[in-house]
Amino acid sequence: MTDFALQGGAVRAHDAPSRAKVLARLRLGDAVFRSLTRAAALGVLVLLGGVICALIIGAAPAFREFGFNFFVEQRWNPVTERFGALAPIYGTIVTSFIAMIIAVPIGLLIAVFLTELCPQFLRRPIGTAIELLAGIPSIIYGIWGLFVFAPFLQQTLQPFLISTFGNVPLLSSLFAGPPYGIGVLTASLILAIMVLPFITSISRDVFEAVPPVLKEAAYGVGCTTWEVVRYVVIPYTRVGVIGGVMLGLGRALGETMAVTFVIGNAHKISSSLIAPGTTISATIANEFTEAVGDLYTSSLIALGLILFIITFFVLAAARYMLLRIERRIG
Amino acid sequence: MNPLYAARRRRNKIAMGLSFAATAFGLGWLVLILGVLIYEGFSGLTLQVFTEMTPPPGSNGGLLNAIVGSLIMTTLAILIGTPIGIMAGTYMAEYGRHDRLTSVVRFINDILLSAPSIVIGLFIYEVMVVPMGHFSGLAGSVALAVIVIPVVVRTTEDMLLLVPNSLREAASSLGMPRAYVIRRVCYRAAQAGMVTGVLLAFARISGETAPLLFTALNNQFWSANLNAPMPSLPVVIFQFALSPYKDWQALAWTGALIITFTVLALSIIARVLSAPSKQS
Numbered sequence: 001m002t003d004f005a006l007q008g009g010a011v012r013a014h015d016a017p018s019r020a021k022v023l024a025r026l027r028l029g030d031a032v033f034r035s036l037t038r039a040a041a042l043g044v045l046v047l048l049g050g051v052i053c054a055l056i057i058g059a060a061p062a063f064r065e066f067g068f069n070f071f072v073e074q075r076w077n078p079v080t081e082r083f084g085a086l087a088p089i090y091g092t093i094v095t096s097f098i099a100m101i102i103a104v105p106i107g108l109l110i111a112v113f114l115t116e117l118c119p120q121f122l123r124r125p126i127g128t129a130i131e132l133l134a135g136i137p138s139i140i141y142g143i144w145g146l147f148v149f150a151p152f153l154q155q156t157l158q159p160f161l162i163s164t165f166g167n168v169p170l171l172s173s174l175f176a177g178p179p180y181g182i183g184v185l186t187a188s189l190i191l192a193i194m195v196l197p198f199i200t201s202i203s204r205d206v207f208e209a210v211p212p213v214l215k216e217a218a219y220g221v222g223c224t225t226w227e228v229v230r231y232v233v234i235p236y237t238r239v240g241v242i243g244g245v246m247l248g249l250g251r252a253l254g255e256t257m258a259v260t261f262v263i264g265n266a267h268k269i270s271s272s273l274i275a276p277g278t279t280i281s282a283t284i285a286n287e288f289t290e291a292v293g294d295l296y297t298s299s300l301i302a303l304g305l306i307l308f309i310i311t312f313f314v315l316a317a318a319r320y321m322l323l324r325i326e327r328r329i330g
Numbered sequence: 331m332n333p334l335y336a337a338r339r340r341r342n343k344i345a346m347g348l349s350f351a352a353t354a355f356g357l358g359w360l361v362l363i364l365g366v367l368i369y370e371g372f373s374g375l376t377l378q379v380f381t382e383m384t385p386p387p388g389s390n391g392g393l394l395n396a397i398v399g400s401l402i403m404t405t406l407a408i409l410i411g412t413p414i415g416i417m418a419g420t421y422m423a424e425y426g427r428h429d430r431l432t433s434v435v436r437f438i439n440d441i442l443l444s445a446p447s448i449v450i451g452l453f454i455y456e457v458m459v460v461p462m463g464h465f466s467g468l469a470g471s472v473a474l475a476v477i478v479i480p481v482v483v484r485t486t487e488d489m490l491l492l493v494p495n496s497l498r499e500a501a502s503s504l505g506m507p508r509a510y511v512i513r514r515v516c517y518r519a520a521q522a523g524m525v526t527g528v529l530l531a532f533a534r535i536s537g538e539t540a541p542l543l544f545t546a547l548n549n550q551f552w553s554a555n556l557n558a559p560m561p562s563l564p565v566v567i568f569q570f571a572l573s574p575y576k577d578w579q580a581l582a583w584t585g586a587l588i589i590t591f592t593v594l595a596l597s598i599i600a601r602v603l604s605a606p607s608k609q610s
Contacts, residue, residue, distance in 0.1 A: 030509040043418065058456045129360055137537020141363070143582060144366055148366050
């Protein structure tokens with residue numbers, strides 16, 4: 001008994017330095033792991049800073065050469081090296097705007113269907129199917145738009161628009177020119193399909209977070225389903241819905257490949273929606289590898305910088321609104 | 331029936347009809363796009379596609395070099411992006427849960443998550459292609475890794491936040507150092523969700539074209555050299571689809587079919603993986 005205890009004590013005494021060593025090693029390992037993870041988190045910030053810095057440095061020659069004129073000049077001439085960003089900026093904003101006009105009501109209606117009307121067992125499959133639309137790579141939308149959708153529009157929707165609105169003042173200029181198939185309107189329609197799932201999935205999530213008590217109270221006083229949605233669900237979730245819409249807008253603004261295929265890449269601002277145009281991302285995708293000369297490259301990077309700044313603010317606003325609704329719903 | 335009530339019921343019917351129509355419209359596009367893809371691409375889906383190089387116009391060939399290039403670059407991107415993403419997500423959920431740094435990183439990460447991918451391409455062009463003096467598969471991989479990071483950060487943080495605190499407390503009370511608690515307990519509990527995040531990132535980058543256009547460029551030939559331009563499936567589709575040659579366009583459709591079904595399969599697997607862990 002004593003022997004045993006003594007032996008145990010001896011072992012412990014013998015182990016004491018190694019125990020301290022092990023503890024020190026563990027403490028060191030902990031500190032290293034902690035600083036590694038912290039460095040990675042800081043790395044995310046560095047990444048964003050790096051993107052902004054690299055773009056600013058790359059864009060500097062163009063801004064030095066053209067100054068503020070870069071934003072208001074429509075001409076884009078690689079031969080004389082005169083570059084202006086107005087046409088791509090205009091194209092980006094117009095295509096995204098039209099896409100949102102189409103996608104927002106449809107996206108919201110699908111979310112209403114999924115939360116109010118759809119039988120329970122179909123909710124998940126239908127929701128997943130709509131979200132799969134977001135999973136299809138954008139180049140697929142591009143190739144599909146170019147070979148299937150554009151010819152279809154050229155034969156159906158566009159002649160119809162031209163003949164219907166051709167004699168209406170104001171509207172006639174919106175739909176002037178021959179039906180090419182490709183153009184601003186086609187690009188907008190494809191963008192609308194692409195952002196639809198973003199709007200739907202966020203609106204569905206916030207709609208589902210409305211406390212059932214609120215809805216039941218409204219049904220209890222005799223509201224119809226539409227009135228519950230219109231006067232209870234939407235007002236309650238307004239901030240979140242706007243956040244989802246802004247998130248979709250951010251996607252639409254930066255979308256590249258699908259638009260590049262179908263917009264026609266014409267550096268001019270046309271009042272007609274069926275005429276070819278261009279967007280910032282399509283211009284970069286089309287011309288960057290062929291750009292010769294520092295000024296040409298730099299002008300394209302400057303376009304990228306403008307795009308990044310626009311989307312940064314749109315996405316930041318979206319996140320801010322979604323954060324607000326998250327806090328409220330808890 | 332009282333006319334006001336009838337009008338309200340009518341309005342309700344119209345609105346609900348519209349929402350039904352909108353859903354049919356959305357699902358219709360999915361069916362239409364997948365249908366056209368299968369119709370156009372399936373006839374070209376032969377063994378040749380997987381065994382032969384991209385052809386010059388007018389002759390037969392496959393997509394082997396593009397498929398291999400895509401696989402190399404996406405795998406490398408995942409290998410670069412995942413550890414960084416997991417580390418950052420770990421800091422946010424474990425060490426700095428209530429930090430100011432964490433909320434800033436989360437905000438910035440969410441913005442990177444939806445940032446236009448073509449801008450990422452420009453960024454890598456500036457920091458890698460220009461200093462190296464040439465396009466390369468490595469630059470393409472890094473560009474894709476930049477897209478992987480925010481996806482993995484987001485899912486890692488979300489999944490670690492779901493791990494109950496009692497698990498951490500139990501492990502700590504046994505005297506486990508923090509790093510061990512995280513690696514041996516929290517990671518294991520959050521495993522399924524974290525794998526889902528990596529799969530989602532994989533699905534996302536395998537269809538990305540824009541960031542590869544001027545980082546990896548393209549290559550007509552077999553190339554496993556990361557220091558040289560490397561072909562990839564999306565870029566080959568882009569080039570072939572916009573070409574005037576019918577046989578190139580047919581190959582582009584086949585490539586499109588391959589990419590789409592790979593991506594959709596990956597995202598469905600990811601969903602299935604994450605579904606049970608969410609319910610329990």
